[in-house]
Amino acid sequence: MGDSMRAARFHAPGEPLRIEDVPAPSAGQGEVLVRVLACGLCGSDVHFVEGRVPLARVPITLGHEPAGVIESVGDGVEGIKPGQRVIVRPGAGCGQCPSCAAGREHLCERTEVLGMHVDGGLAEFLSVDATSVIAVPDSVPLDQAAIISDAVATPYHALVDRGALRAGETVAVFGAGGLGEHAVRIARLCGAATVVAVDVRPAALDAARDAGADVVINGSEERAARRIRELTGGVDLAIECIGRAETIGEAVKSLRRGGRAVVVGMGAEPIQLPPPNAFTWGEQALLGAFGSTAGHVRSVLSLVAAGRLDLTRSVGMVLPLSRVNVGLDALRASERAVTRVVVRPHEA
Numbered sequence: 001m002g003d004s005m006r007a008a009r010f011h012a013p014g015e016p017l018r019i020e021d022v023p024a025p026s027a028g029q030g031e032v033l034v035r036v037l038a039c040g041l042c043g044s045d046v047h048f049v050e051g052r053v054p055l056a057r058v059p060i061t062l063g064h065e066p067a068g069v070i071e072s073v074g075d076g077v078e079g080i081k082p083g084q085r086v087i088v089r090p091g092a093g094c095g096q097c098p099s100c101a102a103g104r105e106h107l108c109e110r111t112e113v114l115g116m117h118v119d120g121g122l123a124e125f126l127s128v129d130a131t132s133v134i135a136v137p138d139s140v141p142l143d144q145a146a147i148i149s150d151a152v153a154t155p156y157h158a159l160v161d162r163g164a165l166r167a168g169e170t171v172a173v174f175g176a177g178g179l180g181e182h183a184v185r186i187a188r189l190c191g192a193a194t195v196v197a198v199d200v201r202p203a204a205l206d207a208a209r210d211a212g213a214d215v216v217i218n219g220s221e222e223r224a225a226r227r228i229r230e231l232t233g234g235v236d237l238a239i240e241c242i243g244r245a246e247t248i249g250e251a252v253k254s255l256r257r258g259g260r261a262v263v264v265g266m267g268a269e270p271i272q273l274p275p276p277n278a279f280t281w282g283e284q285a286l287l288g289a290f291g292s293t294a295g296h297v298r299s300v301l302s303l304v305a306a307g308r309l310d311l312t313r314s315v316g317m318v319l320p321l322s323r324v325n326v327g328l329d330a331l332r333a334s335e336r337a338v339t340r341v342v343v344r345p346h347e348a
Contacts, residue, residue: 003023004021004024005024005124005125006020006124006321007019007020007022007061007122007123007124007321008062008063008122008324009022009061009062010048010049010055010059010060010062011058011059012058013050013051014049014050016049017062017122017325019321019324026072026074027072027073027074028074029074030074030075030076030077030130031074031077031127031128031130032070032072032073032077032080032086032127032130032133033070033071033072033125033126033127034066034068034069034071034086034125034126034127034133035070035071035346036063036067036068036121036126037067037068037069037344037345037346038066038067038142038145038146038342038343038344039066039067039120039121039146039342039343039344040065040066040147040150040151040341041063041065041327041328041342041343042147042150042178042331043178043331045063045064045115045331046331046332047266048062048115049062049328053116053266055116055117057117060115060116060120061119061121061122061123062120062122063115063120063122064113064116065090065146066087066088066120066126066146067085067136067143067145067146068088068142069082069083069084069086070084070133073130074130080130080133084135085138085142086134087133087136087145087146087148087297088114088128088132088133088149089149089294089297090113090114090115090149090150091113091117091132092105092111092128092129092131092132093105093106093110093131094108094111097110103295104293105293106157106291106292106293107290114126114128121345122321123345124345134301136301137302139305140301140304143315143342144311144315147178147314147340148297148301148311149297150292151178151179151339151340152182152309152314153291153296153297153300154179154264154289154292155180155182155186155239155241155264156182156296156299156300158239158262158264158289159183159186159187160186160190160296161293162262162287163237163260163287164237165187165192165237166191166236167190168192168193169192169193169236170192170193170194170232170236170237170256171183171192171195171196171236172196172198172251172254173195173196173197173208173238173241174198174199174239174242174247174250174251175199175242176197176198176199176204176205176213176216177199177241178314178340179241179264180197180199180204180208180239181204181207181339183239183264184197184212184213185309185310186309187239188211188212189303189308194214194215195212195214195215196214196215196228196231196232197213197216197217198218198219198228198247199216199218200218200219202218205217207339210313215231219247219250225250225251225253225254226253228254229253229254232256234255234259235254235255235256235259236255236256236258236259237259237260238251238252238254238255238260238262239251239261239262240261240263241264241265243263243267243269244269245269245270245271247265248263248286249271249273251263252274252284257284258282258283259282260285260286261284261285261287262287262288262289263286263287263288263289264289315340315342316330316339317330317340317341317342318343318344321343321347323343
């Protein structure tokens, strides 16, 4: 490896990412150097480029879904060897705060997120704390592994952990993009009796149906909550993957007594909710869900390796680093074209 490497750099909102030569990192104390062979793109990257979500510093290398192989290890690192296939989690916990002590390291306030606070994985190499990497079974392709820590483990956490999904329950998924489509797959895998998917894009609804949704509803044509209640009497669990006040409200209205609504989508709109009596008398709950723990990532990896969770159609586009902006444009398109885009930094 030389002293420089290629990276996709963000300079200003509204501008395409620039492929630049930057200094190559090395593995310091307690760190590992990863040769990045795949890095997922998602809607968050589009939001960063459009300036809708501020970044900690500029310029910065984007990319918070990397996977690859260990190139080298720094002093003090044990149990990790060069050549090992790994996922790099978006951020590592400090290991000392109350969240980390409770096993909820994804909520650590000291975490520096790849591609947001520090340089990310849209680069040929990446140096991270050794606690950030998770071994990938040989049977799981790295293109799929790259998207697991965000696009798949995030809805897994929202459904299984925050939503406490139990077999036989009914589930509604609001927003059938990358997170939502995987939420449908996971809900079915966890034994949901009925899964309803809501979106306004016909292509997304088709994808949700292919993923296992029993019913799909076009939210631009009818009131989703009313239709869901007509079909199911109200769902036990609703997952909102968009982050809009309107769809969060619809998710809450779609619940039965004792139901839970979990918000995964990020947004800045104030939420409007029903009167307190609706929550009190019905013992309903509104919860937030963010990211996932290392345990969730390992669980998803095990499901994929065992052939229980099929991600073969999750990566709709694979591109070299030089075409990263083509991938962002595909995700930005109003008519959903792909579930996830993966960039391979070492391809020309």
